Amino acid sequence: MLRSFCLQLMSLLWILLAHHQLAQGDDCSERCNLAHGCCDQDGKCRCDPGWEGEYCEECVRMPGCLHGTCHQPWQCICHSGWAGKFCDKDIHICEHQSPCQNGAQCVYDRDGDYSCLCPEGFHGKDCEMKAGPCEKAGSPCKNGGQCQDENGFASNFTCRCLAGFVGALCEHDVDDCLMRPCANGATCHDGINRFSCQCQVGFEGRFCTININDCASQPCKNGAKCYDRINDYDCLCPDRFTGKTCEISVPEPTWAAPYHPANQESGGAMRSTTSETPPGVTQPEPVRTAVTGRRVANHSEKVPGGGLLKISVKEVVTQRDSGLSEAQLVTVLVFGVLTAVLVLITVLLILRNWQRGRQRSNWCQSPSQAARKLQDQECQVGMLNTVLIEPRKTTEL
Numbered sequence: 464m465l466r467s468f469c470l471q472l473m474s475l476l477w478i479l480l481a482h483h484q485l486a487q488g489d490d491c492s493e494r495c496n497l498a499h500g501c502c503d504q505d506g507k508c509r510c511d512p513g514w515e516g517e518y519c520e521e522c523v524r525m526p527g528c529l530h531g532t533c534h535q536p537w538q539c540i541c542h543s544g545w546a547g548k549f550c551d552k553d554i555h556i557c558e559h560q561s562p563c564q565n566g567a568q569c570v571y572d573r574d575g576d577y578s579c580l581c582p583e584g585f586h587g588k589d590c591e592m593k594a595g596p597c598e599k600a601g602s603p604c605k606n607g608g609q610c611q612d613e614n615g616f617a618s619n620f621t622c623r624c625l626a627g628f629v630g631a632l633c634e635h636d637v638d639d640c641l642m643r644p645c646a647n648g649a650t651c652h653d654g655i656n657r658f659s660c661q662c663q664v665g666f667e668g669r670f671c672t673i674n675i676n677d678c679a680s681q682p683c684k685n686g687a688k689c690y691d692r693i694n695d696y697d698c699l700c701p702d703r704f705t706g707k708t709c710e711i712s713v714p715e716p717t718w719a720a721p722y723h724p725a726n727q728e729s730g731g732a733m734r735s736t737t738s739e740t741p742p743g744v745t746q747p748e749p750v751r752t753a754v755t756g757r758r759v760a761n762h763s764e765k766v767p768g769g770g771l772l773k774i775s776v777k778e779v780v781t782q783r784d785s786g787l788s789e790a791q792l793v794t795v796l797v798f799g800v801l802t803a804v805l806v807l808i809t810v811l812l813i814l815r816n817w818q819r820g821r822q823r824s825n826w827c828q829s830p831s832q833a834a835r836k837l838q839d840q841e842c843q844v845g846m847l848n849t850v851l852i853e854p855r856k857t858t859e860l
Contacts, residue, residue, distance in 0.1 A: 491507065494508070494518050495518045496518055496520050499514040500514065500519035513535075522538070523536050525538060528549050529549055529550050530542045530550040552576070556569075556577055557570070562577065562579070564589050564590050565585045567582060593616055595617060596615075596619055597620045603622070603632055604623075605628075606628045607625045607633070608624045608632065608633035610622060626656045627655050636653075636655065639653050639654065639656070639657060640658050644658060644660070645660035646670050647663055647666045649661055649662045649663055649666065664694050665677075665695075674693060676691050677694065677695060682708050683699075683709055684698075684709050685704045687699055687700045687704065687709035
């Protein structure tokens with residue numbers, strides 16, 4: 464019984480909802496202007512383009528229309544007293560507010576326009592300008608300068624110059640190269656309110672401040688490292704390669720016989736030296752020295768096994784060409800200075816002793832009678848010391 468009651472209640476609700484929707488649809492179709500819109504499922508009136516309002520009864524005016532109305536979309540029908548495409552011009556402007564100045568007479572034209580009858584000496588749309596110094600001088604400003612005289616009421620005119628020009632009449636072009644904007648020896652060319660830089664070889668940019676990267680094209684070969692220079696580059700070549708771009712391969716060095724007077728006389732050419740050896744004695748292998756186009760010293764050393772130590776020319780040249788470091792140079796200079804000071808002090812001491820000995824000799828040989836005895840005694844004492852010292856030296860020897 465309860466179930467049948469619920470079913471009846473639900474059916475009643477469905478009937479009421481359907482009736483409400485039908486009533487709404489009938490209300491929308493009765494009120495909405497179906498010529499300018501339509502009803503949607505929600506019972507609302509949807510307007511076509513150019514129409515607006517709740518029931519699409521109002522047309523849309525032309526954009527910008529101020530004092531007008533429309534009968535069709537995008538119209539602008541002016542109200543009374545207004546004219547123009549956008550109904551923004553007052554027909555009675557000469558009556559409401561006279562735009563003409565300096566005593567000029569306002570005259571209304573059609574379509575809302577007006578004109579001013581200017582008195583003598585005045586001109587312009589509203590007779591606001593006077594025939595002043597600019598008009599009398601006949602556009603005196605040069606190079607596009609603007610003449611200003613306060614609409615003719617100033618006693619003299621002035622020129623407002625464009626950028627790049629100076630002077631009373633804007634007659635002088637400013638030298639834009641005075642500040643020397645171009646760098647790295649570039650040539651500056653003046654223009655009208657601008658300049659241009661003609662760069663030297665190896666530089667680019669507006670101010671020639673950019674050094675062209677000569678390593679960008681990767682000129683170095685065989686794994687060499689490139690270092691950029693000004694309009695140039697350097698290649699740090701790996702071992703066994705040389706040349707500007709490390710393109711030349713250095714061949715393996717050839718070998719020559721060890722140092723011998725005979726080889727030295729023959730200019731260091733390859734020459735093997737053989738000597739007779741007793742039976743059962745093995746002759747050590749000769750040391751070979753690389754021939755580099757000039758005489759090379761023999762740098763062989765004996766090794767514990769009885770043979771000779773082989774030293775390649777590359778090692779010899781490396782040891783010979785290796786320069787002193789900065790610390791070693793400083794040490795050599797310090798020791799050199801100290802040695803020079805010691806030599807100077809020794810020379811001074813020798814000269815001083817020699818001078819004293821000379822004075823003593825002269826004093827011993829002096830003919831003065833009063834001091835002869837004392838001199839003889841001192842000379843005898845000196846000779847005695849000499850006699851006593853000489854046997855000791857002889858004994859030591």
